[in-house]
Amino acid sequence: MPFPILPAPFTRALAERDYNDPTPVQSAVLEANAEGRDLLVSAQTGSGKTVAYGLAIASTLLGEAESLPPAAAPLALVIAPTRELALQVHRELSWLYAKAGARVIACVGGMDPRREHRALAEGAHIVVGTPGRLRDHIERRNLDTRALRAAILDEADEMLDLGFRDDLEFILSQTPETRSTLLFSATLPKAIAALAERYQRDALRIAVKGQERGHADIAYRAIRVVPREIEHVVLNVLREADAPTAIVFCNTRNAVRHLQAGLTERGFSAVALSGELGQGERNAALQALRDGRARVCVATDVAARGIDLPTLSLVIHADLPHDAEVLQHRSGRTGRAGRKGTSVLLVPNSRRRRAEQMLAVAKITPEWAGPPSADEIRRLDGERMLKDPLFTEPPAEEDLAIAESLLAQRSPQELAAALAKVYRTRLPAPEDVTDPGDTGPRRATGRLPYDPADAERIDAMGPAVWFRLNLGRRDNADPRRLLPMLTRRGGIDRQEIGAIRIFDRETKFEVRGNAASRFAATFARNGSPEIQIEALNGNEGPAPERKGPKGFKSPRAGKHTREAGKKPRKPD
Structure with missing residues (x-):
């Protein structure tokens, strides 16, 4: 079903982004009975809700006009639980409202508050921010809320879980009673219902049908692994999928550092996201992923909250998630707003039962298999090589001249082999890995007899x-x-x-x-x-480490022979 009739600026903006059909949540908020009303919407992350509420408040902000008046005191306020989500919302609303002449400003923790103050003083139409930073600007009188026509609480349940209730109540108490209030939440517990009852008027409650199928556009795979080979299997899965952007989840900061270093050493353009990084470093890593300078992100769960990368089509769980909810949150970084994605769990045999229980709770039936083999990846490389722009783009005249010169000196087979070698050097070499589920000789020892x-x-x-x-x-x-x-x-x-x-x-x-x-x-x-x-x-190779008393192993390298007439030195 196509989008309903929208103001011209939004129709053009959606067309430029190839938004042809609305998602279920977008259709629901654009129905006639929802226009101009307060909304209480249950919608999962990745359902297209940012565009949904951006379109829902369009008539409230523009009225009959096709462009907004000059920027002054903000007309709309969007509150999000995390910096990453707020910055993501800022980017989405910026392109959606660009044709309407909107000025969208982000105010988030970790950024320079003085710069935000200057931006607010210059005027804005929409302000997006985190609860603590928005409250700070209001208390310092940097943010004027008297002209607000709409307030949106995005992922309200998470904001309450993170302890932002007092900040939210303060912010809403400073806004006009005539405003529209849109509340979006993945779940609707009693605390959300109480918040809605206090700050909304005759709210229309929307529960998007089929929302429980949050992983409908995600293909799940479970790969059997030997624990010591997890890093190699991650490499092979990345090489097999050849995704434009992928994210690899680890459970600890140390694991993130180790895996990111290993992938970089092997030739991947990889960045890391963890809680130990400053906001500037995190922004730089995300920007590298968005502009294509990096294709792999290794991250912890906390650091990955709110990440939305349009080209992200692969999620790898290098460490198993702690529970089904974390599994779905991680996997939800892909398969967003109608796009397809793949989520791959790496499962050692010792943790298979736990993985199966977690998948059952999440109502997910994955495809079980062994890790991609090096031979299979090399076969895929041969197929992909023929689709490379080197072959698909028409050659320039100077390239044809060089080709004629080379053919005069080398056979076509030699030139093709050289081209294949050059192509392979651009790619990280696949690893030989073990399938612990095999019944062959590798199963017991991980090596051939x-x-x-x-x-x-x-x-x-x-x-x-x-x-x-x-x-x-x-x-x-x-x-x-x-x-x-x-x-x-x-x-x-x-x-x-x-x-x-x-x-x-x-x-x-x-x-x-x-x-x-x-x-x-x-x-x-x-x-x-x-x-x-x-x-x-x-x-001369190093002599083996000798054993001292009680099984002591000396770490010393070099010669371990006794000289005549001298006692051996005590181990260091």
């Missing part, structure tokens, strides 16, 4: 060369992170890396056969100069 042919191939590579890396335990060195870094920077395969031994201040590892010289030269050309390697003198 011994194969004599493997030993023969290793012997054929020639003697190994030991290298020293200037990262150790103190730098949180970990084989799962070091191995991809060494292969990527050194331009060699995993099979060419032998033993890896991590010590307190350094790591020693071996590169097999003829790959050593190539590895050293390639490593020196790539990546940060702060991470360095050197070949060990005499090509």
